[in-house]
Amino acid sequence: MTPPITFDDPRIVQLRETARREIREHIEPYGAAWETAGTTPHAAYRALGAKGLLGLCHAETDGGSGLGPIASVVFAEEISASSYGGVAEAVLIHTDMSSTHIGHRGTEVQRRRYLPGILRGDLICGIAVSEPEAGSDLASMRTTARRDGRGWVIDGMKTYATNAVHGDVMIVAARTDMQAKATRGISLFIVERNTPGLEIRPMARKLGLHSSDIADMVFTGAQLPADALLGEENRGFHAILENFQNERLVLGAMAVGLARRALESTLTYVKSRKAFGGTLWDLQATRLRLAMLAARHKAVTALVRDTAVRAALGQDCVREVSMVKALAGETVQDVMRECLQLHGGAGYMADCPVERMTRDARILSIGGGATEVMLEEIAKRLNEEGFQ
Numbered sequence: 591m592t593p594p595i596t597f598d599d600p601r602i603v604q605l606r607e608t609a610r611r612e613i614r615e616h617i618e619p620y621g622a623a624w625e626t627a628g629t630t631p632h633a634a635y636r637a638l639g640a641k642g643l644l645g646l647c648h649a650e651t652d653g654g655s656g657l658g659p660i661a662s663v664v665f666a667e668e669i670s671a672s673s674y675g676g677v678a679e680a681v682l683i684h685t686d687m688s689s690t691h692i693g694h695r696g697t698e699v700q701r702r703r704y705l706p707g708i709l710r711g712d713l714i715c716g717i718a719v720s721e722p723e724a725g726s727d728l729a730s731m732r733t734t735a736r737r738d739g740r741g742w743v744i745d746g747m748k749t750y751a752t753n754a755v756h757g758d759v760m761i762v763a764a765r766t767d768m769q770a771k772a773t774r775g776i777s778l779f780i781v782e783r784n785t786p787g788l789e790i791r792p793m794a795r796k797l798g799l800h801s802s803d804i805a806d807m808v809f810t811g812a813q814l815p816a817d818a819l820l821g822e823e824n825r826g827f828h829a830i831l832e833n834f835q836n837e838r839l840v841l842g843a844m845a846v847g848l849a850r851r852a853l854e855s856t857l858t859y860v861k862s863r864k865a866f867g868g869t870l871w872d873l874q875a876t877r878l879r880l881a882m883l884a885a886r887h888k889a890v891t892a893l894v895r896d897t898a899v900r901a902a903l904g905q906d907c908v909r910e911v912s913m914v915k916a917l918a919g920e921t922v923q924d925v926m927r928e929c930l931q932l933h934g935g936a937g938y939m940a941d942c943p944v945e946r947m948t949r950d951a952r953i954l955s956i957g958g959g960a961t962e963v964m965l966e967e968i969a970k971r972l973n974e975e976g977f978q
């Protein structure tokens with residue numbers, strides 16, 4: 591058996607260097623323009639794809655690197671440390687939250703049709719699970735898919751679908767068995783952008799993540815071919831829960847990367863900002879606040895990386911992943927609030943990266959499992975397994 595990969599593995603060390611360099615060259619100079627455009631374009635994906643950065647968690651047989659969750663975490667930290675949370679959100683949804691469904695449960699034909707383009711960055715992928723009345727409570731989703739003579743017909747509405755405006759391929763969840771409990775009657779489908787009967791309605795401007803697009807997807811008798819079904823029929827809920835583990839880990843790493851960049855910027859700023867005959871750094875209150883934030887950031891980083899190692903070993907880490915999502919999602923809020931505060935009025939202005947990161951980070955205690963939902967999951971495990 592090959593030993594499991596670790597964060598010290600030369601391939602992972604090399605990956606971090608490559609990701610940092612590529613993101614500095616191909617993402618950061620354009621991030622502001624993409625914020626204005628409201629989306630991250632194909633060109634960004636292609637630049638990352640050319641360096642193999644879009645297939646880190648995909649199997650080598652599918653053209654990926656097969657480096658698994660540790661590589662995903664490293665990439666998520668680095669792309670988020672670009673300071674453009676919207677780009678990170680768009681790209682990580684593509685790499686770790688949607689295309690993984692095709693990699694894990696697609697047929698040979700589906701994998702061959704979509705994965706090469708997705709890994710090159712020619713096709714942008716997203717996932718549409720949430721509905722206007724089914725967010726945290728996914729089991730109450732109402733969108734339906736029924737077989738007709740030639741394939742499937744979908745009716746209903748999805749909301750908050752990141753990458754739906756400019757994306758090419760969406761993974762869509764729908765009820766396929768109305769009689770069964772929702773958890774046993776949902777299936778996944780691969781939906782291409784020009785599907786007849788599908789209308790993409792861009793949503794209102796959001797608080798942050800301006801460089802990621804978001805839309806409602808309205809299905810009115812939308813017609814899909816028979817081979818659009820992804821994975822086993824009626825096993826979609828299980829697939830969503832399984833994928834949530836990697837998704838939440840990666841969202842934890844996104845919080846780590848954003849917080850790292852905010853802390854670095856703030857340290858530089860307070861050391862240069864003159865006040866009261868010295869700099870802000872000379873004030874003990876400033877130093878102690880940053881020291882505590884640095885300690886909390888390190889603790890969360892350690893939890894994220896430890897959980898990635900457990901995931902790479904194939905261990906059940908639902909409890910740890912829930913802790914990652916809850917703790918990282920909340921800690922990054924505190925980091926941003928304090929970093930903005932230490933920038934004073936400058937932190938409130940739109941040209942300050944900390945202003946953007948504060949808005950971008952706000953989603954991390956809501957999306958992909960709100961903090962309360964994660965805490966419920968941890969409490970459930972504590973009740974069943976005790977404190978370990």
Ligand SMILES: Cc1cc2nc3c(=O)[nH]c(=O)nc-3n(C[C@H](O)[C@H](O)[C@H](O)COP(=O)(O)OP(=O)(O)OC[C@H]3O[C@@H](n4cnc5c(N)ncnc54)[C@H](O)[C@@H]3O)c2cc1C
Nearest residue numbers: 717718719720725726727750751752956957958959960962
């Ligand atoms: C910018 C953005 C991007 C997104 N991208 C996607 C995407 O690409 N694909 C997709 O499918 N979805 C996406 N979503 C949806 C996102 O995952 C949901 O918003 C999230 O799951 C919460 O669901 P909700 O908004 O319906 O909130 P609700 O479920 O209505 O919850 C509202 C609040 O109630 C509280 N709450 C909820 N449940 C509990 C509980 N059990 N116990 C205690 N308190 C609770 C929490 O504070 C929660 O924030 C996105 C959302 C946003 C804003």
